[in-house]
Amino acid sequence: MTLRNKFHDIIVSPIAAFGQDRAANISLMFAGSCPVIVACAALAIDVGSLYTERRQVQGAVDLAAIAAAADLGHAEQAALQTLDANAVGTIKSLRIEPGRFDPDPQLKYTERFTVGATPANAVKVSLVTERPYFFAKAFLDGSADVAAEAIAATSSHATFSIGSRLLAVRDGLPNQLLEALIGGKLELSVMDYNALASAEISLGDQMDAIAGELNLTAGTYREVLKADATVENWIAAAAAVTGRNGDTRAQATLEKLLAGSDTKSLSLPLEKLISLGPFGSASVGEHGHGLTAVFNALELVTAAAQIANVDHQVSLKIDAGLPGIANLSLDIAIGEPPQFGGWASVGLPQATIYTAQTRLRLIAEVGGEGSLSGAALRLPVFLDVATASARLNSVACVNGSSNRAAVTIAAKPGILSAWIGEPTYDWRTSRSPPAVGPAQIVEMPLLKVRGSAFIEATNTNETLLNFSHEDVANRAIKRVDTTDIGQTVISSLLRNLHLHADVGGLGLGLPGGVQDVVANTLSNVAKPLDEVLATVLETLGVHLGEVDVRVHGAACGSAVLAG
Numbered sequence: 001m002t003l004r005n006k007f008h009d010i011i012v013s014p015i016a017a018f019g020q021d022r023a024a025n026i027s028l029m030f031a032g033s034c035p036v037i038v039a040c041a042a043l044a045i046d047v048g049s050l051y052t053e054r055r056q057v058q059g060a061v062d063l064a065a066i067a068a069a070a071d072l073g074h075a076e077q078a079a080l081q082t083l084d085a086n087a088v089g090t091i092k093s094l095r096i097e098p099g100r101f102d103p104d105p106q107l108k109y110t111e112r113f114t115v116g117a118t119p120a121n122a123v124k125v126s127l128v129t130e131r132p133y134f135f136a137k138a139f140l141d142g143s144a145d146v147a148a149e150a151i152a153a154t155s156s157h158a159t160f161s162i163g164s165r166l167l168a169v170r171d172g173l174p175n176q177l178l179e180a181l182i183g184g185k186l187e188l189s190v191m192d193y194n195a196l197a198s199a200e201i202s203l204g205d206q207m208d209a210i211a212g213e214l215n216l217t218a219g220t221y222r223e224v225l226k227a228d229a230t231v232e233n234w235i236a237a238a239a240a241v242t243g244r245n246g247d248t249r250a251q252a253t254l255e256k257l258l259a260g261s262d263t264k265s266l267s268l269p270l271e272k273l274i275s276l277g278p279f280g281s282a283s284v285g286e287h288g289h290g291l292t293a294v295f296n297a298l299e300l301v302t303a304a305a306q307i308a309n310v311d312h313q314v315s316l317k318i319d320a321g322l323p324g325i326a327n328l329s330l331d332i333a334i335g336e337p338p339q340f341g342g343w344a345s346v347g348l349p350q351a352t353i354y355t356a357q358t359r360l361r362l363i364a365e366v367g368g369e370g371s372l373s374g375a376a377l378r379l380p381v382f383l384d385v386a387t388a389s390a391r392l393n394s395v396a397c398v399n400g401s402s403n404r405a406a407v408t409i410a411a412k413p414g415i416l417s418a419w420i421g422e423p424t425y426d427w428r429t430s431r432s433p434p435a436v437g438p439a440q441i442v443e444m445p446l447l448k449v450r451g452s453a454f455i456e457a458t459n460t461n462e463t464l465l466n467f468s469h470e471d472v473a474n475r476a477i478k479r480v481d482t483t484d485i486g487q488t489v490i491s492s493l494l495r496n497l498h499l500h501a502d503v504g505g506l507g508l509g510l511p512g513g514v515q516d517v518v519a520n521t522l523s524n525v526a527k528p529l530d531e532v533l534a535t536v537l538e539t540l541g542v543h544l545g546e547v548d549v550r551v552h553g554a555a556c557g558s559a560v561l562a563g
Helices: 003-022 024-071 074-085 173-182 190-198 203-213 220-227 231-244 247-259 278-279 297-308 469-475 489-495 514-541
Strands: 090-101 113-115 122-132 141-156 159-162 200-202 294-296 313-319 325-334 342-349 351-354 360-366 376-385 390-397 400-411 416-420 440-443 447-456 463-467 477-481 498-503 507-509 546-554 560-561
Touching: 003 498, 003 507, 024 090, 024 122, 024 141, 024 560, 074 090, 074 113, 090 141, 113 122, 122 498, 141 200, 159 351, 159 390, 159 400, 159 514, 173 313, 190 247, 190 297, 200 203, 200 231, 200 489, 203 220, 203 231, 203 294, 220 278, 220 297, 231 469, 247 297, 278 342, 278 376, 294 297, 294 546, 325 514, 342 351, 360 514, 376 514, 390 546, 400 469, 400 477, 400 546, 416 489, 440 514, 447 489, 489 514, 498 514
Parallel strands: none
Antiparallel strands: 090 113, 090 122, 122 141, 141 560, 159 342, 159 546, 200 294, 313 325, 325 360, 351 390, 360 376, 376 416, 376 440, 390 400, 400 463, 416 447, 440 447, 447 498, 477 546, 498 507
């Protein structure tokens, strides 16, 4: 055996055999990786523990924010007591920040809470705690920070309505208009109207009563609003409530109204009349403090009559007994309000209600004077009032108490367009912008006078209306104006009247004397016609170039998480 062979047998072969030997290799691998496995296990335990700890801290912070928002006057104390009760451990840093939360969906989430803004309606709690590592501290220094934050806001709400100013009874005109809206023959006196105007009905009582009329006492208010109802059901419910309240005069007036009208066949979509917001899901009879707002019976009747006539046309001859006016006729077309609108709403901030688009045509025949004494002057007035809106901007609560709650409404009037002239298409059914041409004002064998006028109010930005607690208690109505022509539409139109004469078949400028007679004759009836128009619109809850808003009640609810 050579030296080389001996070297191979003694050195190389054993090494080669050792390299090919796989016995106990798992043990060796485990021994080598055991420290890594132990370290990972320790880290996993600590990470899992941190996750659980973070959830516990977040829950405690949520509760602390809710407690603080529910007691804004002692927000810091309420938050600290809640954190102590939940044993959050070692606190590294803590911030308790009252402010204002705005749920406006148009705002970015990070912009909805403003620290320190007043009046405060929310609290933000930010907490960082220290938690030491259990097993991972062998290779990690110090401790881990566990951070959590929460925003809680009070779920305050308010009940508000739009276009609900009380009407003044003049010459039986409301009777005539209500007759046209709900049918039948009404014979309500001024005392009857006053009885309705002074009869107070809470929204909760009215909703419970209409549920009884519809045999839906086991459902929710949302189911009641979706049910098939008539104006008769609504008025009968109001009569039942006034009877239970001991208001026998109002009850008798409502029953008289039912007996003299044709309300049984007049369908009333309750969802377009009232929006109950978050209280729609409450069971009938269990509305609690949510539906305590008060309306008067006259508001409930006139609002129902208007909503029931959406997309209907109303025509009537007005016997106003006005001097100088031989005949007076009125045509009204009430359009569909925007979706999710309504006459009144119980809502959280950002709830919005709308009026319906209203078109109105008033035609007056006026006896001529002077050189036109043998003629009748015809004055056609056409109005188009676009949708107005009111949005609940905020409800401010002092220390979470409803006793001093203040409300801010953002109101926007509808655009008003008014003409002296004749529509050139069927304005009753079309939703297109009105097209109005000159009107024939005087028509005699040798003299024909045509005239036209146009005015418009277009300043329709939102305006904030602030209602104090006293305003709400006193049923104050606040108004946003776009123009000063709201009560003097016809007078304003006559100041802009352009006249053109056709004398003996010749198109000529109007002779000065005749022009003065026409202008003076029409001016003499402008004021009484404006009064008639105002009464009609008040009955409908429509105001020209204006929007009237009333807050019927406000409540400061429990605090809820807002972020």
